[in-house]
Amino acid sequence: GEDRVLRFAVLMMAALLVTGTAIVGLRMKNLRVDSSEGEKKLKELEKRDVQEIDEKIKKLEEDFLKVAEKNNTVITAVSSGIKNRVIDFYQLSGNNIEVVFNGYRSNNTDAIDVEKLNSLKAKYGIKAGMFVFLCAGSVSYRKNQLQVVRAFSMLLQVKKRAKLLLAGYGPQYDELREYVTEKKLENDVVVLGNVEHDEMAYYYTLSNCTVMASVDEGFGLPIIEGYSFGIPSIMYRDLDAALDISFPETGIL
DSSP states (O other): OHHHHHHHHHHHHHHHHHHBOOTTSSEETTEEOBTTTHHHHHHHHHHHHHHHOOHHHHHHHHHHHHHHHHTTOOEEESSHHHHHHHHHHHTOOOTTEEEOOOOOOOOOGGGOOHHHHHHHHHHTTOOTTOEEEEEESOOSTTTTHHHHHHHHHHHTTTOOSEEEEEEOOOTTHHHHHHHHHHTTOTTTEEEEEOOOHHHHHHHHHHOSEEEEOOSSOSOOHHHHHHHHTTOOEEEOTTOTTHHHHOOTTTEEO
16 A cells, blocks of 8 residues: 555665665765765766767857847746756756656556466566555666665665566666676666667556666656656655656655
């Protein structure tokens, strides 16, 4: 029931905070890093960020936004957080910036094949009464799946009947798989790799809660996709879209 979801969600959130930097700890441009990486990771991220920024493009972007503001041309942002970041970075009034949220394809739970669903439960060892977390997204430092796995391993020390599903592929995929193997978490953490959109419906149906621990995230589609299946989400309070898509009955902050 709802109390059980809340208990597991609170435990997972506590573990995320313990395995990561404290809320007021090491930060740079809203980036949160794992405490084991520390200042070294921050410096690497900062260096990478500086190297990747094309100043000419940034200048064109700034000029465009200022002309658009002067002419009252409407600009759209994907979330309130992104709008605020653009306003702060370019010193704009923001009067011409409108928030238009990401959309998602409506999921039809009636189309779920029960036999296939049961087959997936058996394949991944999801037993009756087991609490299932789902973390979906490109596997990368920005999406922060390694911290989710570390937090989940702590949760397992107090709640054994739990499973973590990781859906997605990306530059940190091999490192993620190696970490799961190294920590002997193969029976508790399922690294799914790429999952087709239509197939994701099965994994949302199998899950009790989504986890979004990104260090930088403009919106977070898996959160609202999870909502469409009636499951809440664990996310950081300073997620750019937190004010837009989190509510007491759905978002554990």
